[in-house]
Amino acid sequence: MKKEKIIDFGILVLRWYLIFYMIKYGWSKVTLSQFGVYDASILDQPIKDIGSFYVTWHLFGRSTFFNISTGVLEIIGGILLIFNRTVLIGTLLVLSILAQILIIDIAFTTGVHGFALPIRIGGMILADLLILFYYKDKVIIALQSLTNEVSTKFKYKWWVFLILPVIGFLMDFVFGILTYPIKTFLNWIVN
Template identity: 35%
Template sequence: MTKTTSFPDNQNFIQTLFFRLFFCYYILYAFPFPLEYIPFGHYFGMWTYDFWKWLVPIVAENIFHIDKELTLPNGSGDTTFNYIQVFTQLLIAILATTIWTLSSNKRKTHSKLYIYLIVYLRYYLAFYMLSYGSSKLFVNQFSSLSLFDLITPYGDSSPMGLMWNFMEYSDSYTIFSGVSEIIGGLLLMFRRTTKLGALVTFGVMLNVFMMNLSYDIPVKLFSSHLMIIALFILSPHLKSLTNFFILNKPAMPVSIDKYFVKRKLNIAGLIFKTIFILFLLITFTTNQIRRHNINRDIASYPELYGIYTINSFSKNGKEIIPLATDSLHWKKMVVDKYSTAIIKLDDSKEYYKNETDTTSRNLKLTLYRDSLSVYNLKYQKSDSILNLEGTYLQDTLKIELTKKDHTQFRLLKRGFNWINEYPYNR
């Protein structure tokens, strides 16, 4: 059977034009990868960030007539800044494609450039698959349900919070998702398994993209770009895939040629590839193990970690009758890993920075949005009873609380069962 090349040598003008546009756009989108991960390469990242930080507001003001200050990229990848940045990159890519086409003396198919672009995008996609996959494998991206999650009414959850809690509940499903992404990323790194890797990655990213759309998770732009990259990597194989899966025809094998004519260059490429793969695997693994150990270190939890309900609440020596109009009286106190919340009688929450001195048994709670609002309390524990006594502003407080066993929540207690005589849907 004759081997066939997977890269078209007889592209028509439209195909050539599309390739040039795709090439220009995705180089702009992915740059400065992977330069920011080499020694001193972070400067490329800084310069690129500063460039877009300068150009995007100009486009926003002159094309979209947005004169307000744009929110810079943060935990959300779907800010107005991000959308205008993508639009700006597309404009630049169209301009570059136009200049490229007009300055070309004859029609070119760019077969070699096509190969190198796919190689670049393979590693770009593999990098993020391994990054996100390792984060899930070590259960860091979705760590565990917080105490705040357990007491938040179901209807008060945001769509993103609902999905996040869904993933946080099950370590096994999170790990399965991570393994799927890692498998796709590893397969993309080798030419013989590129087709399978792109198929796996496209399936994984399609699911991620749909979850982002369905649960309003602000990574829609990025996940859609990764999904499109997987499709582009599959583009040389569309005919063979169609023959195999749809037309029931033989799928001709694809020739895998060396990148360079000179043997030394191919050896150098192989060495670079090996170093790059080892660097990614070692870096991601060590970083995720470190994060996992920190997140799951029970000893690092605050001493008063738990959910507390109020038994009695006294101000200036007088016990206060709980009324919904009382802005001081507590309903619950939740001491979580990184912050503490006081829940008032109207179910409103105030979040505090927790400073616990276990030697002097002193609890200091400072309101995040108002550093002058401070509780200075002495605490005493006896079994599930917690007594607090101290001051808040000008008032003297004395509070008795009972700690709830959070492991008794149905969600945590139910566990896994192979046999279910009846559906346990609550």
């Protein structure tokens, strides 16, 4: 076998490594089986006495929306890695998901599980980065395409850019007023 074919096969193996874990973890979230704490001896303690891992996993388990939305994103990332046409989109999506998981694992799981989970996720991030490096020529073209000649349609005076932060801040109030009927309706449905 030629060196290039071995490297190409290695990248294919890394893709399927990520596909397996992204779909596996995504499915466990969609089926609401990954998070949650069910040990009464932990749940009956005052919250200040419970470790960060158990508080975090309990809170993640309490939100069906969090579980399903993050699970669906992980499954989509895994599926995008399957196809050659979408591998770069999948790799970028999976990288962002794994980066967030790594932060959560470092912040909340090391007290109970040590560094096992952060090391596994770090390995998955490394696999993802190796895939991106393998396709670096296409990644560079994509980044150049996304960033070249991006500007506003019209030219503005310099002072407009001074007031834009204030306008941006005030937009929060505008969107708050515009979305008030939606919030009221959703609260009515929930309650």
